[in-house]
């Protein structure tokens with residue numbers, strides 16, 4: 485979804501302002517209890533325009549929730565090797581925090597977990613620095629061609645059963661939540677195309693539904709232990725037949741949601 489920020493914005497606005505579906509001329513009704521926008525966090529050189537966007541667009545429209553997909557666009561101290569080039573600094577984040585607090589907007593940082601560890605030919609920071617976490621390392625992102633392709637490469641996943649992956653992932657989750665002074669965390673987890681792959685020595689004989697549910701539960705349990713933030717995620721993986729997986733039987737996916 486990285487390539488569709490404007491479409492995402494439009495979709496979000498349609499969800500938030502249902503009257504717009506019927507006529508663009510109708511006035512927005514009474515504010516809904518939650519008016520939220522999920523969008524990619526700005527780079528430092530886009531921070532000032534982004535703050536202006538909050539003040540001039542979100543505040544007048546009564547938004548009270550802003551989910552920012554940060555991923556590796558932060559100057560992590562716990563794992564500096566995972567920083568994107570020229571990431572947001574802690575001071576940058578504090579400017580967003582202060583403005584949102586001033587206007588009563590709840591900030592929720594997002595790091596895409598499990599899936600979305602690559603996009604097209606680019607391998608993102610986690611698997612670039614820790615290739616041993618790759619669920620199916622035989623598939624090379626540099627060989628990516630347009631979707632669909634023989635490798636079924638849409639975006640890569642980390643192995644949810646690798647014994648060291650959560651030490652790394654949870655350290656940056658905790659750090660980004662602290663920086664954003666957040667009481668909730670968004671884990672993404674949409675578009676998990678690789679899971680329980682045949683070449684993974686840990687996952688190959690596991691049920692995909694159990695693997696997905698196990699990762700959701702593990703992230704939730706961590707968030708719960710931290711107690712200062714809750715765990716949100718995209719719900720698309722619960723849709724039937726998505727990504728060629730067999731349906732996740734509702735009875736098999738035991739989730740303890742913290743919404």
Ligand SMILES: [Zn+2]
Nearest residue numbers: 643684686687
């Ligand atoms: Zn695995």
